[in-house]
Amino acid sequence: MDMDWINAPHSMGTTIIGVTYNGGTVLGADSRTSTGMYVANRASDKITQLTDNVYLCRSGSAADSQVVSDYVRYFLHQHIIQLGQPATVKVTANLIRLLSYNNKNTLETGLIVGGWDKYEGGSIYSVPLGGTMLQLPFAIGGSGSSYLYGFLDQAWKDGMSKEEAEALVVKCVSLAIARDGASGGVVRTVVINSEGVTRNFYPGDKLPLWHEELPLRNSLLEEASSEAEPMHA
Amino acid sequence: MLAAAQKDEKKDQALKNHVGHPQTGRDCPFTLLNSPISHTQYPYVTGTSVLGIKYKDGVLLASDMGGSYGSTLRYKSVQRLKPIGKHTLLGAGGEISDFQEIVRYLDELILYDNMWDDGNSLGPKEVHNYLNRLMYNRRNKFNPLWNTLVLGGVKNGQKYLGTVNMIGVHYEENHVATGFGNHLARPIFRDEWHEDMTFEEGVKLLEKCMLVLLYRDRSAVNKLQIAKITEEGATISEPYAIKTHWELEAFKNPATGAVGSW
Numbered sequence: 379m380d381m382d383w384i385n386a387p388h389s390m391g392t393t394i395i396g397v398t399y400n401g402g403t404v405l406g407a408d409s410r411t412s413t414g415m416y417v418a419n420r421a422s423d424k425i426t427q428l429t430d431n432v433y434l435c436r437s438g439s440a441a442d443s444q445v446v447s448d449y450v451r452y453f454l455h456q457h458i459i460q461l462g463q464p465a466t467v468k469v470t471a472n473l474i475r476l477l478s479y480n481n482k483n484t485l486e487t488g489l490i491v492g493g494w495d496k497y498e499g500g501s502i503y504s505v506p507l508g509g510t511m512l513q514l515p516f517a518i519g520g521s522g523s524s525y526l527y528g529f530l531d532q533a534w535k536d537g538m539s540k541e542e543a544e545a546l547v548v549k550c551v552s553l554a555i556a557r558d559g560a561s562g563g564v565v566r567t568v569v570i571n572s573e574g575v576t577r578n579f580y581p582g583d584k585l586p587l588w589h590e591e592l593p594l595r596n597s598l599l600e601e602a603s604s605e606a607e608p609m610h611a
Numbered sequence: 612m613l614a615a616a617q618k619d620e621k622k623d624q625a626l627k628n629h630v631g632h633p634q635t636g637r638d639c640p641f642t643l644l645n646s647p648i649s650h651t652q653y654p655y656v657t658g659t660s661v662l663g664i665k666y667k668d669g670v671l672l673a674s675d676m677g678g679s680y681g682s683t684l685r686y687k688s689v690q691r692l693k694p695i696g697k698h699t700l701l702g703a704g705g706e707i708s709d710f711q712e713i714v715r716y717l718d719e720l721i722l723y724d725n726m727w728d729d730g731n732s733l734g735p736k737e738v739h740n741y742l743n744r745l746m747y748n749r750r751n752k753f754n755p756l757w758n759t760l761v762l763g764g765v766k767n768g769q770k771y772l773g774t775v776n777m778i779g780v781h782y783e784e785n786h787v788a789t790g791f792g793n794h795l796a797r798p799i800f801r802d803e804w805h806e807d808m809t810f811e812e813g814v815k816l817l818e819k820c821m822l823v824l825l826y827r828d829r830s831a832v833n834k835l836q837i838a839k840i841t842e843e844g845a846t847i848s849e850p851y852a853i854k855t856h857w858e859l860e861a862f863k864n865p866a867t868g869a870v871g872s873w
Contacts, residue, residue, distance in 0.1 A: 479708050482652060507655040
């Protein structure tokens, strides 16, 4: 019947993004976890901590991405004890790669690893389906990313500041949410640099309005609030 | 009652030869449903053609830097040409994660070879043979490395160029190509390749073929690298893009004489 969503696996349709800037990394994601057509969690946190200085953006199967991140966190913890200093983003990304690659037939998760270490500064690694590992200046993933290729081809540039990079990340996730049914909710960002980690939260009603979206109001009986204005250009 | 219903379902399933795999959903032989062995995979991030030719001083390889994800040109700076030791160059089309793993295997092979510290080093023939065994044995286990590889090298004055693919087919030739290159580049090689080409002639020939591939292969991207291997060693060029030509009269008004077509 039309009730497949009851038993459908939890998947994070998702929009995830990671961007390096002059001094660190900014990771961003939406917050929608869907089970078929039903939104199982409208405020999920898809940016998961692996260590103090390395975080992971998860997309695809919620279960697969959670278990991969749990294993990597476990291995990294032991690695750090032995190493005696913070883990590098590259080592973290390779651990993710090993799990993704060696279990390519069963896993369905696309991941973006981002962080800061003293050797490379801010760096981003993309580990899509299949377990390919690629270091990139910025990466996008999840179903919502389809809507961002063209936008970023035009809008991304090298040498952005922290503020520019985070603004770009929020704009990207917000645009993807507008068009991808599998992405939605709030925009979460994580900024990682030599000074530490900052988590930010941009609620859905505070995001800019795009084409054909209307300002939010409490009721027909009230005027629209003047906070949110439709965006142009 | 639930147990009986399940038993019926199993019986129904047993009557069919092929069913949907419980994990991938794709077609799967019923007898292999509960098999612990993983079977043939599917490529996700793929590279397209690699071209190789012998020339006067050694071997030239060419490929673009695209990593496609289905029909999306997802990654545009993927290194698909890699040096292996001092004497060899490896280029790959197909699944990028498998190529990355192959390069790791080969780096380990070369490392152990160096550790012997006996003045001997693995040449392209040996590396090709190793890769052939690797690919063929994986194919026999129904778990292939989903690549077509081009291997070129020079050792002791001997030039070598060969190819191996995911089912273990392998051969040596004066000019090789993978993927679309087989259809578009090899006819040009057959016409225009000759023994002892200069470096410039070789590069021009490869660029001519890469241009055709750029026009006619949907998964080609305009960012390429040419790699050279000679007795002295291996070099891989910086990424660069080639000019394309669109100013043909026939392109400007293609519907003249047949309005509504094209």
